[in-house]
Amino acid sequence: xxxxxxxxxxDVDRFRKLTYRKRKDFYDKIFTKREIKYCLxxxxxxPHFAVRFSAKEAIIKALGVQIGFRDIEVLHxxxxxxxxxxxxxxxxxxxxxxxLSHTRKMAxxxxxxxxx
Numbered sequence: 001x002x003x004x005x006x007x008x009x010x011d012v013d014r015f016r017k018l019t020y021r022k023r024k025d026f027y028d029k030i031f032t033k034r035e036i037k038y039c040l041x042x043x044x045x046x047p048h049f050a051v052r053f054s055a056k057e058a059i060i061k062a063l064g065v066q067i068g069f070r071d072i073e074v075l076h077x078x079x080x081x082x083x084x085x086x087x088x089x090x091x092x093x094x095x096x097x098x099x100l101s102h103t104r105k106m107a108x109x110x111x112x113x114x115x116x
Contacts, residue, residue: 003094003113006061008054010107015053016046030056030069038075050107051100058111059084059096074098084111 020027020040027036030053039048052074060067071087084096097112 001115003115004062004064005113006058006063006111008057008061008109010050010054010057012047012050012102012105012107015049020045020049032070032073034075035073044104047102047104047107051102051109054107054109055082055084055098055100055111058098058109059086059113062096062111062113074100 018026020036027049031039031049035052039045039052042048053069055074056069056072059072067086073085073087075083075085077083082098082100084098086096093116095114095116097114099110101108
């Protein structure tokens with residue numbers, strides 16, 4: 001059963017203008033250590049930051065509840081597919097279907113919350 005659908009689009013330049021080196025405090029408020037490590041492995045980490053932020057916004061919209069950004073973690077499984085983990089929601093019977101896409105300029109996420 002589908003509980004909710006959320007989507008969000010972000011301008012990558014919004015993140016590029018706030019460089020990680022100069023605004024680490026900003027990134028630490030939004031992203032987990034594992035997300036930051038993942039994004040910083042790329043020469044241009046900002047599309048990766050933007051798409052994760054977009055996914056966090058999309059999951060909040062899909063669930064219709066306020067969740068702290070750092071309580072939502074967007075990682076990849078061994079096959080490279082994106083996965084969403086939410087602190088405190090591990091025991092619930094929810095699954096999140098997520099699609100992430102980005103270019104150098106835009107980042108888009110779609111999340112579907114499904115009850116098992």
